[in-house]
Amino acid sequence: MNAVRSLAAPFLPFSAAVLAAALLFALFLAAQGFPALEALELVVEGAYGSSFAWQNTLSRAAPLMLTALCVALPARAGLVIIGGEGALAVGALAAAVVPAACAGWPALPVHLLMAAAGFIAGGAWIALSAWLRHARGINETISSLLLAYIGIALFNFLVEGVLRDPASLNKPSTTPLAESFLIGAMPGMEVHWGLFWGVLICLVMGFVVRQTVFGFAVGVVGGNPRAAMMAGLPVGGLILAACFLGGGAAGLAGMLEVAAVHGSANAALLAGYGYAGILVSFAARHNPLGIIACAILVGGIGASGSLLQRRIDLPDAATLVLQGGLFVALLAFETLNRKGVRRV
């Protein structure tokens, strides 16, 4: 009985927050004369109501799982990183320049190289925040968001500058990938392979965090850095490693957006996955396994946007309001949680 209760404990505040967010969203819409109940039904329908809706949701959930890891892994080490969008941008950029040098190669080594480039670029970007924190004491929350803006500026500068494909007239892009280099759909569904990688990496990270010495050491650093230092743990290295892995995951999301969705790096892939990933990770309490479910929830909200727009003429930012409201409600209901949770 106690085991059941302790398993169910986090779900109560979570469900209460989801209900509260839905209620507030409905009131918000009703106050402006929109059909509130129909809107809520459309959110569910647009997210999970058909196989098409599921495909849309899962395609959005894939990058969200990876950008959420960019928040969750540093959070295990006690750092609040919110610059995942920047890691995604530089990861996409790094991945997009690889195929030009690999004309005529088979797809597998090219994909591996692209993934490595995206992972390293994204990882380095977030590790920089960790280093600034560790070496200079600079608050990592602020520095990571500033670095995100710098990364996005770099992205725009290069995509509209030296990396621009002259054939991309109205929509500046890098040179499109050759047909053979594109990452396709998984067998039997319209969702690209990014979903598989997102789930797999969340599972692996869940294992690393819970079952390995490294994961335990990172947790100790996050819980009490001074005690970790006294115990002889390499605090700086562990913080850097956790942030590198997290940033690398977000960089990989950028690589997948290039290779599986857009076919090149252009401004369209900066669609806010890095920011929505913050919500996903907080909703999952920075637990990599919980991230899989929360990414499907938040991805579903995003997926319902076009249906809301088409049927009842809501602005596309409606999904942002619902996501933001959900985030606020989740934090507010944290106070109901009887067990003390880390205050990250």
Added chain:
Amino acid sequence: MSDGGDSLAFGSLALALLGGALRVSTPFLFVSLGECITEKSGRINLGLEGILVLGAMSGYGVSLASGSPWLGVLAAGLCGLVMGLLHGGLCSLAKVNDIAVGISLMLFGTGLAFFLGKPLIQPQAPMLPSLELGAWSDSAQLQSALRINVLLPLGLLLALLLHWGFRASRWGLALRLVGDNAAAARALGYPVVAIRIGATAAGGFLAGVGGAFLSLYYPGSWNEGLSSGQGLMAVALVIFARWNPLRCALAALLFGAAGALGPALQSQGITAGYYLFNAAPYVLTLALMAASWMPGRSLAGAPGELSLTQR
């Protein structure tokens, strides 16, 4: 090209930069003064970015509907006040972290502003007036550089007032006590939670006013790309200014100059690297944080209860 041509180009660039700095610094000034009040109480509000965007939208909307930009400024401030109250209230709950709430309000505020601001992208609202401080000069460039907005002198006055108030007024002392040592403040009978909520609400009001400046003076329209991190940079700016309102004003000018670099170069016909120059304020913020934030030393002048500066 001759030396004369070079110095002329440099002079006009400097003027463009000065004018730009005076324009761009105003939202920094208001947001940083607001954040200064909030942080003096021992809390940090990272949600000011969301408040800035929401203030820009509501200020523009009310100015459009009422015909008075000043009503727009007031509405923007009130929106910020409500968001500040929300932040202050949520953070007063047990187990709720002020940084996390700030991030959530950042996302919520921008989402709300984009939703409600959809119909405001096309129409043109009445703008805030400017003061022609350069009217004595017959140089058009100087006139344009010294054409300042009415909010700037108000903000500078406010900085002076806060500087005096933090030191000498009863509420200023209470605010600082609450921020430095909540236990002592509680022992003296001050309502710690209420003072913190009030300080966050006041900070939100000023951030909303800063947002109204964006949509009602410069750039002077409402669109979804209006703010990109000014609210957050203001948080870093307050730390750089060591929680001193007068230094906040100076730092805001510095940040304004960095933000004006891209547009000023563009006005001189230098368009290469436009995106890179626009990243100048972020690089400057990082560099200033690196310079002012020493490892292993506590920050001089930091409120003792501030989670941000504790390691």
